[in-house]
Structure formats: C-alpha cells, structure tokens
Amino acid sequence: MPFAVVAQHVTIHANGQPAAKVFREIMDQTGKNFVYSSDLLKDLVITVNADRKPMKKVLSAMFDGTDIVYKVKGNNVILKRKKRKVSDVESEPKPVMYRAKSPDERSALLSELVVVSRLEAPVVETAEIGAKKITAEEVRRMPVLFGESDVIKTLQAQPGVNEGTEGLAGMYVHGGNADENQYMLDNVPLYHVNHFAGLFSAFNPDIIRYVDFFKSSIPAKYDGRLSSFMDVRLQNGIPEKIHGTARLGLTSGAFNITGPIGQNTSYLFGLRRAWYDVLTIPVLAIINSKSDDEKIRLQYYFMDLNARINHRFDDNLSAFVSAYFGNDLLKSGGEYTDSYGYDDDKYDFKWGNIVVQAGVNYRFSPMLTSEFTAAYTRFLSSIQRSEYLKESHESGTTESHSKLKTDNNVNDWIFKGDFDWMPDDKSRVRFGAGYVRHSFLPSRTTRDLMFDDNRVVTRDSVDSYGANELNFYIEDDWKISDQLRLNGGLHYSIFNIDHKFHNNVSPRMSIAWRPDERIAVKGAYSRTVQYVHQLAQSDLSLPTDQWIPITGKFKPQTADKLSLGAYGQTEDGRFGASVEGYWKWMHNLVEYRDEYFLAPPLEMWNARLTSGRGVAKGIDFKIEKRTGRLTGHIAYSLGWSDRTFAEKNGGVTYPARFDNRHTINIVANWDVSKKVQLNAAWVGHSGNRFTFMPQLWEPDEFGRLNFNYGADAPLRCPVNNYQLPFYHRLDLSCTVRNKRGYWTFSLYNAYCHMNTVAIRYGTKDVTEQTDYGLTVVSKPVFQKVKVLPIIPSITYTWQF
C-alpha cells in the first residue's frame, strides 16, 4: 500500500503459535489489518522466524505450501483460500508450516479470536449490527471539501448517518442529535471534534490507523452517548526506519513522522495546521494601508498536534504515552483613531481539546490480555472582548476599559482497565471498569467596566460542578454453534453529581443466525445512557457550545434501540449486501425551550432548557463491492425521527431537524492503474426540516424603541414545519502517485448543484407601470439560501 505511513518490515519469532497471536504481532508492527473468513484459519498454528524482513516475504513464507493466499489491499491483508485445482486437492500441505493442534494443545481458540479487531471479521460472521471499521485508506480516498480528508465525513457516507448541514462535519446517527456520538482517540473521549465552525473534524487523517464505528448493537464496553461510538486509533507500530509525510493543501498543511528509537521504542508525531491566518495577512495589509485611522485585525487558524511514544518491554508488555492538542483560535477587532480619541477593540475566541494519556498493554497469558489507561482530557472554550477607549478634550482625557470574558470548560480525569479473555473455543469475554472525575464549568462570564474612576464588575453564573462517574462492563461473544452466535453484555454506571446518584444498567444483546456461510440474520437490543450533553445554538461548531452535565430536574438521557439485520455476501467475498432496520426510543432528551433567548443570561443555563423524548426508526440498505479495481457501495436509508418536548412547539410532537426521509449514498473507488486512483461519492437525501414562517404581523412600535427598525414580525409556526428541497451532490477526487508522493485533485460539488440550507425573506426589483410612468418597485419574495458551489482543490503529499 503506497500511501500509508507504516512499516513494511517485521521482526517475529513464533513457534507453533496461534495464527491470532502472529497476526496481532504483525499488525502491531505494520499497522496492517488482516481480513479473512473465520473458517479459513481454523486450527491454524504458525511457525515463522524473521528479523527485519519485508512483510510480504514473511507472509509468503508463512503461507508457502498452504492453500492460503494473501493480497495486500490498501491497509488490509486479505487472506483467501486458493482456488483448488485437481492436483492441489490431492497434494498435502507442507507439515512444517501447517499442522493441526493435538487435543491437548487445543486452546480452544475460536476462529474469531484471531481477529485483531472486533470489526475485522466479515459481517456475516459476527453478531454485531451496524458496526463498521473504516481504514485510513478509506478516509484518504473519500473526496471531500477543500481536499481535507476527514474521518467523520467518510462516515457520513454510511447508511443511517446523516451529515446535517451542508459542508459541515456533523454526524446525526439514526435520528439522533449531534452530541449523541462519542468520539474517542485511542480509547479516550474527546469533547470537541470540529474545527473551523465544523467544516473539518479534529482527527488528523494522516496518522490514523483505523476507526471502529458502532451505531446499532453497541459493545458493552461503550456507554455515555445515545447514538454512536467512534474509536479512532492512531498508528502504533514500531517501524524499522523513519517514515513520514508532509502535506500541503490549499487550506492547511501537515507534517507527520514516525520512527524507531532503538529496538523496542518508537515515536509518532503529527502536526496539522490551517493556513487561513497566513492567507489573510496580505489582504489585511492592503486594507489597513488605505487608512491610518482604522486598522482591522483578523486572524484564524486551527491546529492538531499528536505525539505518541510506544515502548515494547517484551512480548507480553508494552506501554505508551501520548498527547493530543487541538484548538481553534480566532482574533478580530480593530483600532480606530479620530479627533476625539482612540479606540482599541479586541475579540478573542479560543476553543479546543487537550488529551494526555498513558497506557499499558499487558498479556497475562495467551488467553488474557489487558489494556490500562490513565488520561486527562480537557475541553476549553473562551470568548473575550476587550475595549480600550481614550477620549481627549480640553480638560484632559478620559479613559475607559471594558472587558467581557466567558469560559466554558470540562476537565476529566480518566482511569480504566479493559480485559480481553478467551476462556475456551466458544467464548470471548471482555470486561473492565473505569472511573472518571468530571469537572464542569458550564459558563462563567465576567464583565469588567472601568470608566475613569468608576468600576463595575459583574460575574454571571459561577456554578461549577464536580461529578464522579464509575462504570463496569462485561460482555461475552459466545459462539453457540456454527450457525448461532450471541453477544451479550451489561454496562453499569453510577453518576454522582449534586449529591445525587444516578444508577443505570445498560444491557446489550445481539444474536446472529447463520444458516449459510454467506448469509446471516441478526437481531439486537441496546440501551445507552448519557450524562453529559452539549448545548448548541446553531449547527456550527462554535465556542459557545457548552458541554453540561445532568443536573437539577433533568434526568440522564437514555435510549433503547431494537435492531434487525440480514447480511449476505458472495462466496469469494467480493460482493456483500445488507439490510438493517432499527427502532429507537430516546428519553429525557434536553433541548432549548421555545423562546429560550428571552431568558436573560443571568438566569441559570438550565432554566432555558426543556426535557422530552424522541423516536427514530428506519431501515438501511447497502450493497458493496469490496475487492477488485473498482470498489465501493450503494446505500439507501429510509428513516423517521421526531421529538416531543413539554416546552417546545407547545408540547406537540415535531419532526427532528435532520429528519431526512430518504438518503442515498454512492461511493466508488477505481484503481485506474498503480499510479492513478479515481474516487467518487454522490449523496442525495430528502431536504432538512426548517421552521418556515410565511406569515408576518405588523407590530405597534409602542413609542420609541431606539434600537430597531420596525420590521414586521414572523408569525409563529410549528417547529420544523417545512421540508427543504431534495439535496444532492457529487464529489470527485483523483490521486496521482509519483516517486516521492502523490497529488490529490478534488472537486467538491462537481456538477455545481448549490443546495438549499434555508429560506429567507428577500426582495426583488420589478418594473411597473404607475401613474408616474415606469417605476422600479421592490417586491417581497421568498428566497432559497443556497450554498457551496463547485470547489476545486489540490493537495500534494510528500512521503519519506
């Protein structure tokens, strides 16, 4: 795979080891994933010895003489059974490499146990519904806005995942809200996952290894959000030599490097930074050069920094420390000078996430492995406006300083241990426990006004909340028979806040019946609990978005979900098809109530909220081609999602904003040659819901209201009463490789269909015959607000 920054050499010594162990070792060293049918490797043990040998040579040696062939496809190593000729059937495999275990040796490893990731196995072999593993290669190949590969935008092409507002990296899974998705970076939750008002997600696509995504049957390990869980795993292998990439795009650049430190230690460093502030420097210089009296200030950038060090103590023990720092910074304002004085106005916005993490992976025995994590994660958001005003007059000067600052942050200390135990050849038990110490500061606003000798300082809500969260989970992936598999588990959590204890048990159950090797039918139930939610006034990711805990009259949000699915694939695994249905009941959802904006900021933030419920249901269809020069999928989703809140829409049930009845996703990737790849993604869905208020009423101005212009007022309508026009868009990209790296050419919205995001009150000028002759008259008209035309972009990635 030419594009991944991973090692291509492995050092491995195995003597009669289960294939699972050997593959896990190779995966750790190379970042590759192994994909195969479970029956293929049943009872397979491997003997192999290699020191810094190319991975392909090691693989060839391992399977030499067997009926197994491998193919490196992207970041995956696909194993298949060789098509048998008559002579092959009669021949014996070489005993050196391939032998059946004796009954004593039978450690009862199930075939699934060799799967390095729970989403590695073909979907017909697992019990999970609605789970998807996304590889780094898939992320890179997805054509996106400004050529910025994006994990979340890649997931948006999956059935049941809606993108929300055009261009943004929002994610609305099976009728849920945007804050109901848990994003994790190497097993640690992140609160803030967007940059640039949501145009890009915070995950640097150049250094990820894979992403596990769950949206229907949720593993018991995960809880804390209602709709989905996404665990982004970074590269963590120990490469033989230094590898890296440097990427230069229209809007951002990135530099990533990984390499060894001695025999058993490696490092990974990734930095991505946007250019916008650099781009605006000359523009501002020109604007500011035109006037000595007015200087405009504007600076924006975002950045992500990842650093990680891995160390392997021995075959059974490895450890890592890592850090992530991502933030957005916007500074604006200006300096103004006139005969009366000087005014310096500054606006500073800062928001982001910090994660510091240490982890240990320890193998107690071949059957029991563990992962221990200690982490600190901090979400912070700060808005500050400061103004210095100096006025000159005959009797002297007067000065005033005003400053307004608001902070919102969350600090979490996380400790957890996860265990993976394979007691026999039919079960795989995962269990663990965790503790999180939360500290929330929903909003603290300070206003400081100093005018000559007068000073007024006011501070709004200063309430901060400490909370303790304890959780335990256990699940068993039980292969009852070759046809029947059950995955059952429990997640138990205690959330302690405001001297209240919230206890919740989240049962999980999924069962799969496999009447044929190529077909599986599954059913699942999951309950999820959410103690923390995000308050956002808009679809944009803004520093005002607050993460707040459940307090006061509000109860933990819960969701109960039933899912059914049927899956099939061709014998060679090239084609697959699935249909998944779901019905989800969401309770204790929290939302801004009607006319919440009339409540003064001084009131407690939760006085603006209302609690309610939601129901989502739907069915997802997907057909995919997994291998070959042309790969991709066609997906169709039919869905409904509505909400009912006591104090919103007058208590009447209304459709959710992104209640998109029909959604179609088509993704195609074509390897034209070894050097050229073409990628296309088309999405079409029913328009988003919009609160359209076609009627107005004429107000009385009640005397002098000095601050307004006397416009007519919109007449209240049912919430989300109008569906915007059908949305559709085609994105294209082409990757051309050369000796040093590769070019990526992208076209966002290739056929330039600007989609409607809102309806506005507009006017248009028309010429009318009046008593005074032809007159231009401004007539009121409704107008669609359409955004984002065709946007080309180009990126070059240099590999070393």
Add this chain to the structure above:
Amino acid sequence: MAILRYIISSLLLLSLVSCFEDFDPKIDVSPVLCINSLIKAGEPVDVKVTRSFLYTDTDYNDRYVTDAVVNIYADGERVDAHYLPQEGDLIRIEVESEKYGSASAEVKVPHAVPVKSVKLTPSVINNWFPGDGTMRGGVEYNLDLAVEIDDDPGADNYFKFDYAAVEPVADTNYGYDENGNVIWVEAANAWYYPGMFNADREPIFGEHIGAFDSAMGGDSFGFTFFTDRQFSGRSYTLHLIYTGASYSVSSREWQDGLIDCGLNITLSTISRSFYDWANYRWQAESGVIGGLGEAGLADQIWGYSNVTTNAGVVAAQSSVTYTVSLRDFLAGIIGQ
C-alpha cells in the same frame, strides 16, 4: 453586530459565496387576528386590530380588519371607551371577527416606581464663555446622571427608561417702539444638545445580552429596558452617561429662560410582555441567534406575542417623569 456579519461574510467568502433564488413555496396560509395595544395608566385604551399576512402579500390596505368587535375587561368587568386604566388593573382585550376568528390577550397595569433621587455631575470638555456673565459663548460637556430607584419587593418588575430634552426658552426677537409698533431686535438664541446617551455604559441595560452576543459586537446601544433581577426589593442607581452635550447662547442681556434647559427623564414600569417584545426585537436584529437563523445555520426565531393567535402584543406601562435642570450648571459656567 458588525463583527458577526464580518465573520459570517468571511466564512461565506471562503466557501465561495452563497446565492439566493426566488421561489414560490405554494402554501396556503390562514390569516389570524393581530392585537396591539400599549395600555398606559390614566390614559384611554387604544387597541389596534389587524390581521397576519403572507410575506409576499403587498396589498397593505387589506390588512385591516373591518368587522372586528373589541371588548375590554378590567378586573373581569367589561368597560366602555371612557375607561381609564389604573395601576394594578388586570385588563383583558377580546376581539371577534367573522372573517378571521377570535383573539384575546391579558395584561396587568404595573405600579409606577418613583425616582428616589437624581444626582447630576457634568464635566466640561470645552468652554467658550468668557465667564463674566456675558451670554455669548458655548460649552461642551459630558453629563453623568445617577438616578436612584427603589424596587417594589415581592414582584418581578420590568422597566423602561426614556429621556427628552427640555429646550431653553429664548426671548422673542422682536419688540415694540415707543409708538407700539413691532420692531425687530437682535435675536437672543440658545442651542442645546443633550448629548449622546450611552446606554452601554450602564451594565443593567445589557443584562439581556449573552456573552457570545457581546463578544460578537452586540451592545445595548439605544436599548433602555431592564429588569429588577439584580436588585429585587432593593434600591439601584442607574448611571446614565451623556457624552458630547453642548449648549451655546447668543444674547445681549441676561435672560433666565435661555438657561432653562435640561432633561425630562421618564422611568416606566412596564409589563413583562413589553419587556419580552423589546428583548425579542433586539435578539432578532442584533443578536447572534437572529443572524444565524437568517443564514440557515440555526432555528429562526418568531415574533414574541402574548396574544392567543401569536400575533401582536398587549402591553402596559405606568410612568413617572423627573426633570433634571441644567440651570445651575450653566449659570455657573456663564459666570452669573
């Protein structure tokens, strides 16, 4: 909201702009009755009845409701056109129309809160008077008014502050000769500008402004509504600052009326519906939420109404007015 608009514009520019396309939503709407009334203690009730209309409907004359029957009730009793509302009256307005149905709204006339004291502190910026009592010259000054009010305990009170200039009274510029004939004499003129009122210098006028609104440049310029949330049952001193005020006069002789100027400040206790209406107006036009809603990035906000049809506002107020005289200040400046 200059900064907000600047940032949104920048975003749109980076996104290679948006565009607007005219369209007809082809929807049927049913007009509803709209009631507007500001009920003032001691004044006859004036009710304005119209109907809602489609935004694209340009027949302005058709918005009036000609068949409306209006009934007014005070504390449950139907009253006639001569009724004068009193503080504490609960007033209900009901409107019936065969064409547009019915609508009603209710409001309580609040009790006025008197101004407890006013302290006047002018600070001179420029002074062109010779200081010998001659009424020729001018002065530029800033004015700081400290207005103390006492809040009624046990009630949520809403207030509105207003002011109006009290103009100086100039002598006539004509006279009579010994024969009684009108003759023109040199004019004695005075010009008075009360200054620019800086509502944003008094924090309580900005209590409705959220941190993000404020950081985005939203201010309380011209917004003089406030509540007693921060001083419920206690007294509060409003700091009212007028900058760049000026006074000039041209007269050959001293005339008292030429320095009789100042400010009439009016403190109105208003109904919550009036306050919410004003707050809505600010949020729609100057708040972030209004701007984002227009751009399709957030829910749009509808007009606040306390009428059963969601159209119109029935509000009430009781006012007291206090005159702030600049006479002593100006006399001192002139040197009288």
